[in-house]
Amino acid sequence: MKIHEYQAKALLKEFGAAVPRGRAVDSVEEAVEAWRELGRPRVAVKAQIHAGGRGKGGGIKLAETEEDVRSAADSILGMTLVTHQTGPEGRLVKKVLIEEAVAIEKEFYAAVTLDRARGCPILMASREGGMEIEEVAARNPEAILKVALHPLAGIRPFEARSLAFALGLHRFKKAEVLKEGIRTLTALARLFLEKDASLVEVNPLAVLEDGRVVAADGKVNFDDSALFRHPEIEALRDEAEEEPAEREARSAGLSYVKLDGTIGCMVNGAGLAMATMDIVKHFGAEPANFLDVGGSAKRKRVAKALEIILADPNVKGIFINIFGGIVRCDEVAHGIVAAKKELGIEVPVTIRLTGTNEEEGRRILEEAGFAVGKSLNEAAEKAVAVLK
Amino acid sequence: MKIHEYQAKALLKEFGAAVPRGRAVDSVEEAVEAWRELGRPRVAVKAQIHAGGRGKGGGIKLAETEEDVRSAADSILGMTLVTHQTGPEGRLVKKVLIEEAVAIEKEFYAAVTLDRARGCPILMASREGGMEIEEVAARNPEAILKVALHPLAGIRPFEARSLAFALGLHRFKKAEVLKEGIRTLTALARLFLEKDASLVEVNPLAVLEDGRVVAADGKVNFDDSALFRHPEIEALRDEAEEEPAEREARSAGLSYVKLDGTIGCMVNGAGLAMATMDIVKHFGAEPANFLDVGGSAKRKRVAKALEIILADPNVKGIFINIFGGIVRCDEVAHGIVAAKKELGIEVPVTIRLTGTNEEEGRRILEEAGFAVGKSLNEAAEKAVAVLK
């Protein structure tokens, strides 16, 4: 799960990292009020959406006067912000963060994430702050310093200290930079571990001219599997930031990802669903979605899945691929028939069904007028061919 | 460091263990008030001293009426309670705990302590509650169930659960006993680890007739070395419970334990101090104390050590044994001479001095009229002989 920058910064602060003073607001009037509360300093007005690259898209503006603040907030609030991470449809901006502009001496990068290969959290930092870490990793991987953390011990003082020295935080004129930096690195790691984050990223981590070290930006993602034990994090969810169809699928217990193609896919199992997309592509078409109906696909869920697929106007054909194991083919067949009745499916549907209760499933579907294949390749070829 | 039962129970409660309702008070009037606040139930009036065996010594009384409560509190407050743990001099009772008497169905024992051999905390429990665990260990060691805890993982759910099943907590009519018991065992372990305890003992851990599981008594000791990071625990210290000379020694940075003999011992190093006591005994006398002046014995500290030894009226002679290493013999000599001047030592003093700056130390002492030996055996023999 993703959260907004202002929420990430509040969490970072809770764990002991310093952040610029500021407040998130919904309206131009509140924006001006927030600016006044801050003591009328130079501020950044920052669009709050779940995507990076906001600056280039016009979602971040500096303002020094009431007029500036008003006009910046007015232009950003309500805009549809397009960045390289939003896709061409962009995102509606409903909140801006009004934040004291800070005088930065040097920008660093710091993040905690999961190191899958080592099986532990990893604290990463670099002197090349403000740049995307992937870019640094590609160009100059040596510049990224890494500390593998023990999941039970958390970050140990010597680990934060060593990293701070390696970053050169002891070389600033202001002696407190080292200590502040150590505190911030420690905060990142603690936040990651105590809140079951999957990513805590501060970029830039800014050393200010006055010796403070602040998280000038902040991004925190969470492990969806652990949200059950963090209701305070679940409460930060902004559903408006999610693809509506994906949100609907999630609440129905389906795993769905919208894509740009024309063949809607319904499959049981994530690996087979990916493979099915790949096969569609292999035979010359583009999948419209990833959809896993799950390991215990009951008829209602199957019908819901078809409803979600059909709601995508790009879908010109549907390919259903079921390998019954725990999932019973007859149950799936009932779901397909029910969906046809309720929704009136108008695009061609190609079905491949095999495994548990295959015969019964086939009978139900054929009675309802569907053709059912057994071979994956043949069915896929046919699913693609109907489009032409 | 030790604390009182009422303090231990407050901590246990903080960590999720249930305890009987109650309050500690200093006066008879407050005792009656506490009883009224509890709703005038049958209560136990329990002397709060840092020693076990209070019941047998008359330090715990049951009371049901205001008159009972008044008379019990009156008889216990201000008494000098003698138990097998207080020594013959007993302890002055300054506080009593007024606590709801509970209807106990069965008593268990539960404790967390340090397992030195395994190098980890150990959670122990037994169905033989209310008895001293040493007794159970001697008579029926099988009856003590043990779970070695991982110092970083703390107590894991399956560990608490397995122990609760092994104790038979699932066999009570009231089904909640199992869950309550698991919660209590978990609380003990968490308290031990989070507060740097050296012992958390609940004896009896009582299963009540109404299905509750409560810590009917509670004892918590702390690792002295870790108090620096628990000011809230340090604040629980009751200096009145400590031997005054030991308290004085502690604040002077000395390690002192009062014993019953007549030869006062001043030694540098704990092992050598114990060995010196043993040698005194070997040659036929009894040591009056253990005293380690420490690894960087400066003259002031040496003088303070002698002052503490001399304050013990049993002391008939003093044996000073110094093996200079980091400790310089001349510095110790200056301390002894200073003490002689300030305190006017009237008992015979035997000194054994060797190691760093031995010659200079010897010269200083001999000038001040002390005889100085070099051999430990000879000096010890002489120290004992002067008594005769």
Next chain:
Amino acid sequence: MSILVGKETRLVVQGMTGREGGFHAERMIEYGTNVVAGVTPGKGGTTHLDRPIFDTVEEAVREEGANTSVIYVPAAFAADAVMEAAAAGISLVICITEGIPALDMMKVHALLPAGVRVIGPNCPGVITPREKAKVGIMPGHIHAPGRVGVISRSGTLTYEVVWALTESGLGQTTAVGIGGDPLPGTRFVDALELFRNDEETEAVVMIGEIGGTDEEAAAELVAGGYPKPVVGFIAGRTAPPGKRMGHAGAIIAGGKGTAAEKIEALNKAGIPVADLPGEIPRLIRDRIGG
């Protein structure tokens, strides 16, 4: 002989009296697996499917000599169940549960005693058809005793491949579902090591997918010398970056973990990668004949 599960398996089912655990325990018994006990805290002393139920795994080990455990416990409690099994002396723990927090599994790995192997979580389990030993949720009837070892991050996609192997007459020695989580207890490299000296296994199929670098690690291991042919399949060529494709581990993050990278790594190591699952039997026959 077989790897992981076989005639020596004495299985305890953690969560046996639950809906999932009960359903699959029955299927496992039907298939021939030696299920010796179940564990459900609070139901000790009862029986289920004619097997004794215990409150703790420790009792199942002590009373019934269980040496393998399979876990159908809800996600919030599953990591603890793995640790309970390990502490009780179980040497192979197969965790079916999906949705265990990543941090829980990191802690499990940090605490696991030496000599305990975990398979999964979020996996279909392990099956050795020749020895009628099935531990997990896969449909037994699609498997057949044979010559090929299968290692897979997926569930139904594995069935697809297994079925293709069965239909082609190649069959399987053991099929190991290592699971779709980012931190599997057993990885491709570990499973490859297990198949290395298994006499009956003539070739190995690796079914990978996007996310992580475990396929690349396996390619490196094979490139360093592996005594039998390995054939691969990678799902997710068309998956977009930054989106989780169902499995918690199936995500292209920071531009890493794409199917293209993995296919390239496997090819470099001399491992042919099938474009379609159905091609796998042919790729194997090209290498081991028959």
Next chain:
Amino acid sequence: MSILVGKETRLVVQGMTGREGGFHAERMIEYGTNVVAGVTPGKGGTTHLDRPIFDTVEEAVREEGANTSVIYVPAAFAADAVMEAAAAGISLVICITEGIPALDMMKVHALLPAGVRVIGPNCPGVITPREKAKVGIMPGHIHAPGRVGVISRSGTLTYEVVWALTESGLGQTTAVGIGGDPLPGTRFVDALELFRNDEETEAVVMIGEIGGTDEEAAAELVAGGYPKPVVGFIAGRTAPPGKRMGHAGAIIAGGKGTAAEKIEALNKAGIPVADLPGEIPRLIRDRIGG
């Protein structure tokens, strides 16, 4: 050859610019120990006693090839210093600091990488007189190269025994102060194992004290077959129960850990226990002659 410290020792002093660390670093250098670096976070780039000071142990290992560390860091930070040394690749960490919380040391032991040995905490250190290697706080001049290995929970009591050995002409191979804490990194049994195959060591002296059961464990090890004579001493025959005798580990708790029990265990294992420290040289000569 020697055990633990010797000519191969390349020592880094953690806390070298502090009062204690600086004082003892100077004594160690005087004695002949190969002190290659110091570590004090924030003082990197300076020098002290002509040795480079680094901000981290990792730099001392990388730049100066340090292989052994001695810790004079205050108790609140000492456990972290041990872990820093271990993580930096130091294989022998000798921790002098007294008063480290027991829980900190438990965590250190749980996290210590394989192959890293910790001596102490709350110990005088280790000295090998023949190789002029002294790591710790013991006075060097009382030691002499010789034939006897010394293992002790104490500081000054060790000096007493060492001096008796020196005066008697027996001398020491290596004297190991394992420390007076309840959770020593190296115990009697571990040190006995180190002396087992040390050719120069003809006999071993164990200086124990009340508290714990490490002397009993050592007795068991010796009873199981040990190739050289072992002689013992136990301090605290007159210590009362329940009172901590200075050392955090020297306490008779729950009636266990008395001197009488330990002496009995040692005697049963054929280890003579001296009544007075001064008797030790004679007990040794009775066994190894000379």
